[in-house]
Amino acid sequence: MSDSDEPVRAEEKTTGRVEAFSDGVFAIAITLLILDLRAPIAPPGTVPGAAQQILLHQLAAMWPNVVAYLMSFAVILVMWVNHHRIFTVVRRTDHAFLFWNGLLLMLVCIVPFPTELLAKYFLTPAAKVAAAVYAGHGLLIAIAFTIVWRYATRSDRLLVPGRKAEVTKLTEQYRFGPLMYLVAFALAFVSAWASIGLCLLFAIFFSLQGFTQRGQG
Amino acid sequence: MSDSDEPVRAEEKTTGRVEAFSDGVFAIAITLLILDLRAPIAPPGTVPGAAQQILLHQLAAMWPNVVAYLMSFAVILVMWVNHHRIFTVVRRTDHAFLFWNGLLLMLVCIVPFPTELLAKYFLTPAAKVAAAVYAGHGLLIAIAFTIVWRYATRSDRLLVPGRKAEVTKLTEQYRFGPLMYLVAFALAFVSAWASIGLCLLFAIFFSLQGFTQRGQG
Amino acid sequence: MSDSDEPVRAEEKTTGRVEAFSDGVFAIAITLLILDLRAPIAPPGTVPGAAQQILLHQLAAMWPNVVAYLMSFAVILVMWVNHHRIFTVVRRTDHAFLFWNGLLLMLVCIVPFPTELLAKYFLTPAAKVAAAVYAGHGLLIAIAFTIVWRYATRSDRLLVPGRKAEVTKLTEQYRFGPLMYLVAFALAFVSAWASIGLCLLFAIFFSLQGFTQRGQG
Amino acid sequence: MSDSDEPVRAEEKTTGRVEAFSDGVFAIAITLLILDLRAPIAPPGTVPGAAQQILLHQLAAMWPNVVAYLMSFAVILVMWVNHHRIFTVVRRTDHAFLFWNGLLLMLVCIVPFPTELLAKYFLTPAAKVAAAVYAGHGLLIAIAFTIVWRYATRSDRLLVPGRKAEVTKLTEQYRFGPLMYLVAFALAFVSAWASIGLCLLFAIFFSLQGFTQRGQG
Numbered sequence: 098m099s100d101s102d103e104p105v106r107a108e109e110k111t112t113g114r115v116e117a118f119s120d121g122v123f124a125i126a127i128t129l130l131i132l133d134l135r136a137p138i139a140p141p142g143t144v145p146g147a148a149q150q151i152l153l154h155q156l157a158a159m160w161p162n163v164v165a166y167l168m169s170f171a172v173i174l175v176m177w178v179n180h181h182r183i184f185t186v187v188r189r190t191d192h193a194f195l196f197w198n199g200l201l202l203m204l205v206c207i208v209p210f211p212t213e214l215l216a217k218y219f220l221t222p223a224a225k226v227a228a229a230v231y232a233g234h235g236l237l238i239a240i241a242f243t244i245v246w247r248y249a250t251r252s253d254r255l256l257v258p259g260r261k262a263e264v265t266k267l268t269e270q271y272r273f274g275p276l277m278y279l280v281a282f283a284l285a286f287v288s289a290w291a292s293i294g295l296c297l298l299f300a301i302f303f304s305l306q307g308f309t310q311r312g313q314g
Numbered sequence: 315m316s317d318s319d320e321p322v323r324a325e326e327k328t329t330g331r332v333e334a335f336s337d338g339v340f341a342i343a344i345t346l347l348i349l350d351l352r353a354p355i356a357p358p359g360t361v362p363g364a365a366q367q368i369l370l371h372q373l374a375a376m377w378p379n380v381v382a383y384l385m386s387f388a389v390i391l392v393m394w395v396n397h398h399r400i401f402t403v404v405r406r407t408d409h410a411f412l413f414w415n416g417l418l419l420m421l422v423c424i425v426p427f428p429t430e431l432l433a434k435y436f437l438t439p440a441a442k443v444a445a446a447v448y449a450g451h452g453l454l455i456a457i458a459f460t461i462v463w464r465y466a467t468r469s470d471r472l473l474v475p476g477r478k479a480e481v482t483k484l485t486e487q488y489r490f491g492p493l494m495y496l497v498a499f500a501l502a503f504v505s506a507w508a509s510i511g512l513c514l515l516f517a518i519f520f521s522l523q524g525f526t527q528r529g530q531g
Numbered sequence: 532m533s534d535s536d537e538p539v540r541a542e543e544k545t546t547g548r549v550e551a552f553s554d555g556v557f558a559i560a561i562t563l564l565i566l567d568l569r570a571p572i573a574p575p576g577t578v579p580g581a582a583q584q585i586l587l588h589q590l591a592a593m594w595p596n597v598v599a600y601l602m603s604f605a606v607i608l609v610m611w612v613n614h615h616r617i618f619t620v621v622r623r624t625d626h627a628f629l630f631w632n633g634l635l636l637m638l639v640c641i642v643p644f645p646t647e648l649l650a651k652y653f654l655t656p657a658a659k660v661a662a663a664v665y666a667g668h669g670l671l672i673a674i675a676f677t678i679v680w681r682y683a684t685r686s687d688r689l690l691v692p693g694r695k696a697e698v699t700k701l702t703e704q705y706r707f708g709p710l711m712y713l714v715a716f717a718l719a720f721v722s723a724w725a726s727i728g729l730c731l732l733f734a735i736f737f738s739l740q741g742f743t744q745r746g747q748g
Numbered sequence: 749m750s751d752s753d754e755p756v757r758a759e760e761k762t763t764g765r766v767e768a769f770s771d772g773v774f775a776i777a778i779t780l781l782i783l784d785l786r787a788p789i790a791p792p793g794t795v796p797g798a799a800q801q802i803l804l805h806q807l808a809a810m811w812p813n814v815v816a817y818l819m820s821f822a823v824i825l826v827m828w829v830n831h832h833r834i835f836t837v838v839r840r841t842d843h844a845f846l847f848w849n850g851l852l853l854m855l856v857c858i859v860p861f862p863t864e865l866l867a868k869y870f871l872t873p874a875a876k877v878a879a880a881v882y883a884g885h886g887l888l889i890a891i892a893f894t895i896v897w898r899y900a901t902r903s904d905r906l907l908v909p910g911r912k913a914e915v916t917k918l919t920e921q922y923r924f925g926p927l928m929y930l931v932a933f934a935l936a937f938v939s940a941w942a943s944i945g946l947c948l949l950f951a952i953f954f955s956l957q958g959f960t961q962r963g964q965g
Binding site for chain 3: 765766768769772773775776777780783842843844846847850853854857858860861864865867868869872873874876877878881
C-alpha cells in the first residue's frame with residue numbers, strides 16, 4: 098500500500114484498519130448460528146405440569162442448534178486467536194495481502210454452514226457427506242491461513258522487526274496444517290467419526306499453540 | 315501473547331484488538347432481538363377507522379417482542395459496561411485470556427434466547443421452565459465474568475499499574491455474583507416471579523457499581 | 532470511570548471504546564432493512580419477453596422495501612453524524628454517560644421498525660397510526676439526544692477544553708429538538724402527510740447543522 | 749467538522765471513527781449472503797447410500813446461493829480495498845464528506861441484492877433484466893466512488909500532505925469508472941453475457957490498480 102519511505106504513522110493506521118475490518122467479519126461469522134436459537138412456539142396449555150413438559154421437550158429438541166452454535170463459536174474463536182497472533186508480528190500490509198486476508202475471511206464466514214450440516218446429519222446415514230464437507234472446508238481454511246502467513250513472511254518488509262523466534266514458531270505450526278486436514282478429508286470417506294474426531298484434535302492443537310509460546314516468554 | 319520485555323506499543327495494540335472484537339460481538343448480541351420487530355401485515359381495509367383499529371391491535375400484540383428487545387438490550391448493556399470496566403484496568407492479554415474472554419462472549423450472545431423465552435412464557439403455565447433457563451444462563455454468565463476477572467488479576471502481569479483500589483472494588487463486586495444467580499436459579503423451581511425479580515435486582519446492582527466508584531473519584 | 536488525576540492515555544482509550552461499540556450498533560441498525568431486499572422468486576417461464584415482464588413487475592412491487600431501506604439508512608446516517616459531532620467535543624465518559632448513550636443506541640436500533648411501518652401503511656387508510664408511531668419514536672430519539680448532550684455538558688469534566696463555540700452551537704441545536712418532534716407527533720392525529728413532512732424537514736435541518744459550523748471554520 | 753487550526757490529535761480521531769463505522773457497514777454487507785447458506789433439510793432415510801445421494805443433490809442445488817455469496821464477497825472486498833486506499837490519503841473529514849461517504853456505504857450494502865438476482869436469473873429467459881439491474885447498480889457505485897474521491901481532492905484541506913503521486917494515480921483510475929459501467933449497463937439490453945462479462949472485467953481492473961502502485965514503491 099505504501100512506499101518503504103512512508104512515515105511510521107501511516108503504516109500503523111493501515112494495519113489497524115485491516116484488523117478492524119477483519120474483526121467485524123469475525124464477529125459476524127462467530128455469532129451467525131445464534132440466529133437459529135429461537136424460543137419455541139409451544140401450545141400454551143392450561144395445566145402447569147403438562148405445559149412445562151412440552152416446553153422442556155421442545156427445548157431439548159433444539160440440541161443440534163445448540164451444539165452447532167457452540168462448536169462454530171469455539172472453532173471460529175480459535176481462528177480469530179490465530180489471526181490475531183499473525184497480526185502481532187505483521188506491521189504493515191500491501192495490496193495483495195489485503196486480498197489474501199479477504200480470501201481467508203471469506204472462508205471463515207462459511208464455517209457456520211458445514212458446522213450446522215454436521216450437527217444435523219452426523220447421527221444420520223448421510224454422516225459421511227457432512228463429514229467430508231466439514232473436513233474439506235477445514236482444508237481450505239488451512240490452505241488460506243498458510244498462504245496469508247507465507248505471504249506475510251516472504252520477506253521482512255511486512256513484519257515487525259525483532260520477532261524472529263515467534264515467526265519461526267508460527268511457520269512450523271502452519272507447515273503441516275493443510276496436510277493434516279487433507280488426511281481428515283480423506284478419512285471422511287471411510288468413517289465420519291474418525292474424520293471429525295481428527296478435525297477436533299486439530300482445533301485443540303491450534304488453540305494450544307499460543308500456550309507453548311507463552312511458556313517460553 | 316508477548317514477552318514481558320515487549321515494547322509498550324505492541325501491548326496496547328493487542329488489548330485494542332480484543333476490545334474491538336468484543337465490541338463487535340456485543341453490538342451484534344445487543345441488537346439481535348430487533349430482528350423480531352417487523353411491521354405487521356394487516357388487511358388494508360377501506361374504512362380508515364377500522365383499518366387503524368386493526369393495525370393498533372396488531373402493534374399491541376407485539377408487546378412480548380418489544381419487552382424482550384428492551385430487556386435484552388438493557389441487560390447486555392450492563393454486561394458491556396462491566397466488560398468495559400474490566401478492560402480499563404487490563405493493559406495486556408495472553409493466550410488463555412483470549413479464550414476466557416471468548417467463553418464470556420459466547421454466553422453473552424445467548425442472552426437474547428432466554429430473554430425471548432421469558433417474554434413469551436412468563437405469563438403461561440410454563441413460566442417456571444422459562445425462569446429456570448433465564449436464571450441458569452445468568453449463573454453461567456456470572457461464572458464466566460468471575461473467571462475472566464480472576465484470571466486477569468491472578469498476578470500484576472496483565473494489569474495497568476497503580477489501580478489497586480479499583481481492582482479490589484471489582485474483586486469484591488464479582489465475588490458473590492455466581493452465588494447470587496445460584497439462588498435465583500434455585501428459586502425458579504419455587505416461583506418464576508421471585509426468580510426473575512431477583513435477576514432484575516442483580517442487573518440493577520451490577521449497573522449501579524460504577525456509580526459508587528465515581529463517587530470516590 | 533476514572534479519577535480526575537488519571538493520565539491522558541487512559542481517558543482516550545475509554546472514549547475510543549464507547550465510540551467503537553456505538554459504531555458497531557449504528558452499523559447494524561443502518562443496514563437492518565437491507566435484509567428485506569431479496570431476489571423475488573419468479574416463475575421462470577420460457578418466453579424471454581414474458582419472463583422479463585414478470586420479473587420487472589416483481590421488482591417494481593418491492594418499492595416499499597426499497598423506500599424503507601433508503602429512508603432508514605438516510606435518517607440513521609444523520610443520527611450517526613450527530614453522534615459523531617457530540618463525540619468530537621467529548622473527551623471522556625463516566626458511568627452514567629455510558630448508560631445514557633446506551634439508551635440512545637437502543638432507540639436508534641428501533642428506527643427501521645417505524646420506517647418499515649410507514650413505508651407499508653402510509654398509502655393505506657391506517658396512515659395516521661403509522662405516522663404517529665414514526666413521529667412518536669422521533670420524539671423519543673430527540674429526548675435521548677438531548678439527555679446525552681445535556682449530561683455531557685453539565686460541567687467541563689467530560690469535554691475537550693477550548694471548544695466553547697461548538698458546544699454552544701450544539702446546545703442551541705438540541706434545545707428545540709423534543710418540542711419539534713412533539714408537534715410532529717400531535718400533527719399525526721390530524722394529517723399523516725403533515726406529520727411525516729415535518730419529520731423529514733427536521734431530519735434535513737439536523738443534517739444541515741454541520742455545514743453552518745464548517746462555514747465558520 | 750473542524751477548524752483548520754485544530755490540533756493534530758482531533759483530526760486523526762475523526763478519520764478513525766469514519767473508517768471504523770465504514771468497516772462495520774462493509775463487514776455486514778460482505779457477509780450478508782452467507783445467511784442464505786443453510787443446511788438443507790433432507791428426508792433422513794435409512795439406507796446410507798441413498799441418504800448420501802439425496803444430501804449431495806440438495807447441496808448441489810444450492811449452487812446459485814454459493815455463487816452469489818462468493819461473487820458478492822469478492823466484489824465488496826474490491827470496494828473495501830478501494831475505500832481503504834482512498835482513506836490512506838485522506839487525513840480529515842468534514843460534514844459533507846461524511847454524507848458522501850454515507851451515500852457510498854448505502855449503495856455498497858445493496859450489492860448482495862443484484863448479485864443474488866443475477867445468480868438466480870442469469871440462466872433464465874429473464875437474464876437481461878437481472879444484468880441491467882446489476883450493471884445499473886455498478887454504475888451508481890462508480891458514480892458514488894467518483895463523488896467521494898472528487899470531494900476529498902477538491903483542495904488539499906482533507907488530504908495527507910506529500911502524497912501527490914498517489915492522488916494523481918487514483919484520480920486517473922476513477923475518471924473512467926462511471927463511463928465504463930454506463931457501457932456495461934447499455935450492453936445489458938443487448939446481451940446479458942456481454943454486460944456481466946464487462947462488469948467482472950472492471951472488478952478485476954479495479955482490484956489490480958493497487959498492484960501497479962506497489963510496483964512503483
